[in-house]
Amino acid sequence: MTPRVRFSPAPSGELHVGSARTALFNWLYARHTGGTFLVRIEDTDSSRTREEWVDAISDTLRWLGLDWDEAPWRQSGRVPEYLSAADALLASGHAYECYDTAEELTAMNAERAADKLPPGYDGRGRDLSAEERARLAAEGRPRTVRFRTPDDGRSTFTDEVRGEVSVEWSTISDFVIVRSDGSPLFFLANAVDDLAMGITHVIRGEDLIDTTHRVLAIRRALGGTEAPVYAHLPLILQADRAKLSKRHGSVAVEDFRERGILAEALLNYLSLLGWAPDDDREVMDRDEIVAAFTLDRVTPSAAIFDDKKLEWLNGEWIRRIPLDDLVERIRPLAAARFGDGIDTHLVACAVKLGQERATTLVALTNQMDFLFAESPFVIPEDVWEAVVSVDQPEAVLDAVVAHVETCAWDVDSIGTMRDAIKELGLKPGKVMKLLYAAIEGRAAGLPLFDALELLGRDVSLARLRAARLRLG
RNA sequence: GCCCCCAUCGUCUAGUGGCCGAGGACGCCGCCCUUUCAAGGCGGUAACGGGGAUUCGAACUCCCCUGGGGGCACCA
Numbered sequence: 001m002t003p004r005v006r007f008s009p010a011p012s013g014e015l016h017v018g019s020a021r022t023a024l025f026n027w028l029y030a031r032h033t034g035g036t037f038l039v040r041i042e043d044t045d046s047s048r049t050r051e052e053w054v055d056a057i058s059d060t061l062r063w064l065g066l067d068w069d070e071a072p073w074r075q076s077g078r079v080p081e082y083l084s085a086a087d088a089l090l091a092s093g094h095a096y097e098c099y100d101t102a103e104e105l106t107a108m109n110a111e112r113a114a115d116k117l118p119p120g121y122d123g124r125g126r127d128l129s130a131e132e133r134a135r136l137a138a139e140g141r142p143r144t145v146r147f148r149t150p151d152d153g154r155s156t157f158t159d160e161v162r163g164e165v166s167v168e169w170s171t172i173s174d175f176v177i178v179r180s181d182g183s184p185l186f187f188l189a190n191a192v193d194d195l196a197m198g199i200t201h202v203i204r205g206e207d208l209i210d211t212t213h214r215v216l217a218i219r220r221a222l223g224g225t226e227a228p229v230y231a232h233l234p235l236i237l238q239a240d241r242a243k244l245s246k247r248h249g250s251v252a253v254e255d256f257r258e259r260g261i262l263a264e265a266l267l268n269y270l271s272l273l274g275w276a277p278d279d280d281r282e283v284m285d286r287d288e289i290v291a292a293f294t295l296d297r298v299t300p301s302a303a304i305f306d307d308k309k310l311e312w313l314n315g316e317w318i319r320r321i322p323l324d325d326l327v328e329r330i331r332p333l334a335a336a337r338f339g340d341g342i343d344t345h346l347v348a349c350a351v352k353l354g355q356e357r358a359t360t361l362v363a364l365t366n367q368m369d370f371l372f373a374e375s376p377f378v379i380p381e382d383v384w385e386a387v388v389s390v391d392q393p394e395a396v397l398d399a400v401v402a403h404v405e406t407c408a409w410d411v412d413s414i415g416t417m418r419d420a421i422k423e424l425g426l427k428p429g430k431v432m433k434l435l436y437a438a439i440e441g442r443a444a445g446l447p448l449f450d451a452l453e454l455l456g457r458d459v460s461l462a463r464l465r466a467a468r469l470r471l472g
Numbered sequence: 473g474c475c476c477c478c479a480u481c482g483u484c485u486a487g488u489g490g491c492c493g494a495g496g497a498c499g500c501c502g503c504c505c506u507u508u509c510a511a512g513g514c515g516g517u518a519a520c521g522g523g524g525a526u527u528c529g530a531a532c533u534c535c536c537c538u539g540g541g542g543g544c545a546c547c548a
Contacts, residue, residue: 010548045547102546109545118474119544144546162477171475172544179546186548210476210543234478234541241540269484272497276485280496299485302541306483309498319511357510367509418507432508444509 003035003200006073007066008190010042011053014252015060017305018205018236018244021270025233026203027066028271028293037066038197040073044189049076060253064263065286073197075189082184085192085222086145086177094221095177098125098144099136120173121146142180147187147218149174155213160201160231161298167213175214187211191218194228203231203295206302231295234274235302244305256310260333260361264321265314273303283316315359327351333365338372346371349454353446370440371454377463379441379470387437388471395424396431397438397468404452404460415449438467 007023009015015023030037039061043049061068075082089095100108109119126148128136137143149172156166177188194202194215202212209232216227238244244251250259256266268284276299277284277292284292318326327348334347350368358364370377390396399420407413418428433443439451439460452460 008548012548042548048547105546113473116473120474142546159477165476167476176546181546183546185546190548205542206477207542208548211548213476232477237541239483243541272484274484276496278486280486282484282497301478303485304483306498309484312498315511354510356512359510415507421507428507436508440508442509446509448507 001200003030003033004038004198005030005035005201005203006038006040006194006197006199007061007068008040008042008204009057010045010048011050011057012045012048013053014254015057016244016251017253017256017266017270020060020064020253020266021236021273022204022233023061023066024064024267024270025231025275025293025298026201028290029201029203029295030069031290032293035200036069038070038073038199039068040193040197041075042186042189043074043076044079044082044184044186046076046183056254060257063257064253064267073193075193078189078193079184081196082189082192083178083182086184086188089147089177089218089221090145092221093148094218095145095147096126096128096174097133098146098176099128099133099139099141100125100144101141118171121175123174126174144176144180145178146174147177147214147221149214149217155217157212157216157227157230159209160229160295161234161300162232165209165212165232167210169213172210172213177218187214187218191215191222191224195219195222195224199228201229201231201295203233206232206235208232231298234299236273237302237304239304241302241304250307258362260363260365261310261314262317262321262329262361265310265317268317269310269313273305274299283313283320311359318358318361318364319356323348323352323355326355330361330365333361334368337365338368342372346454349450350446353450367440367445370442370445370451373441375459375462377441377466379437379467383437383442384470387434387443390431390434391426392424393431393434394468394471396421396426396434397464397471399424400435401461401464401468404457404464409453409457411449411453414452417449434467435464438464 005026007026009019009023027037029035041054043054058072086095090097108122108124112119112122125146150169153169154166155169155172156164159165175187177185179185212230212232219227236244250256253266257263264285267286268289271284271289271293272282275293275297278297281288281292330347330351331344334342347368350371351364354364354367358367400417403417403420404414407416421428421431432448435448436443436445439448439455440446445451
């Protein structure tokens with residue numbers, strides 16, 4: 001049987017990197033095994049669902065290159081299926097109707113907390129007679145459907161990354177599967193759909209381990225025979241070992257995209273959180289990862305998201321993709337920063353200079369500021385302060401101006417300004433930051449001689465002379 | 473509070489009883505290269521949480537402790 005896996009996001013926000021990693025591992029598994037990768041939108045909670053998030057998540061998956069094989073499923077369109085499953089559970093005695101009010105449940109849990117009991121349902125509605133139910137309904141009380149969990153014994157399933165996972169049924173109380181407004185809950189919809197879709201492998205976050213017991217129980221009660229293979233992936237945590245949160249910085253895939261992280265790099269990095277190939281490779285493209293990916297090499301322990309390593313990988317990828325491709329990706333960023341009418345040839349030249357040193361697309365774009373700056377050129381105060389402390393700034397600028405006035409206009413000839421600096425008894429490397437500031441407005445940036453060439457003699461001279469003037 | 477999962481350098485990891493006086497990568501430090509910053513090259517720093525048990529022999533098996541994380545909703 002060919003594997004069928006699904007990624008099932010809840011459209012209550014942008015795609016989180018943790019979810020993206022889950023999507024990625026499902027996709028990798030499908031592609032590695034020649035199986036089918038499906039997307040199922042879990043939008044049974046209409047109050048948290050927004051259509052724009054459905055589209056945003058799809059866009060993000062496409063950006064990452066995680067393509068799905070069949071039309072996405074929408075749980076909101078399958079409510080009748082879930083409700084008839086609930087009816088079947090009711091009929092078979094696996095579920096029962098309750099008429100507790102929200103206030104009563106809150107009070108019940110307050111009492112349980114006072115008695116040092118875990119939150120949960122005490123089963124008060126379990127064995128109501130038909131007459132009692134009718135009476136409670138007639139009072140206008142809300143009706144929910146609860147799944148009846150076993151009173152004793154253990155629930156056990158085999159997890160591909162953790163082995164046997166087992167829990168005492170007595171610690172899991174009866175849980176709601178149909179809300180009082182008549183809509184189905186996650187547990188029910190999940191069990192019904194995994195069955196209906198013929199899902200063979202459920203690959204998802206470790207935070208869902210405890211719910212697996214419930215979903216599996218519903219599945220069995222519904223007559224599902226063979227259970228899918230489960231693989232619970234380790235959580236991704238932030239540096240303080242807490243769950244990744246907004247406060248920490250980037251958490252949505254789109255945040256990384258806006259920071260100038262390449263899809264290749266993010267995909268590569270995410271694949272390395274909780275998984276490693278059987279050799280020392282780290283920089284891998286999609287195909288390499290697909291070829292090497294197996295569930296038995298997934299790690300069980302939580303991983304901390306390391307932004308530094310991501311940026312390193314991103315730099316690797318910036319250097320790895322073809323220049324033309326890189327230019328294409330920088331173009332929209334440059335247009336947004338400098339205007340649509342900019343000289344695209346100039347952008348391409350700058351990208352070429354920046355490719356071997358950039359860590360993000362954004363940083364690379366920002367380094368091009370000096371090429372599109374308005375005249376007069378402005379050197380920020382703090383940059384200037386940091387740079388005027390070099391030896392003999394006046395002499396350096398005078399010598400460089402003289403050189404630039406007369407030298408041939410190619411990088412090598414421009415570069416002989418080093419000799420002029422040496423003649424002053426200075427090491428070029430020690431005074432360069434002054435020239436970078438004068439020309440690029442920052443103490444370090446794209447290679448100076450190339451920068452001068454791109455800028456042209458007139459603009460270069462104007463900036464150098466302005467800097468000389470500022471020295472007094 | 474109860475339940476569940478996890479535990480190798482700061483971080484991501486390799487490691488499935490002897491090949492480990494623990495390997496790779498990021499980071500950090502140093503050196504080289506050098507027009508800045510990077511990139512690149514070379515080298516260095518740094519870990520099997522603690523205690524028992526099994527075994528001729530444990531990072532690898534079992535138990536306890538400790539620590540970390542997750543779950544316990546009419547969210548998913």
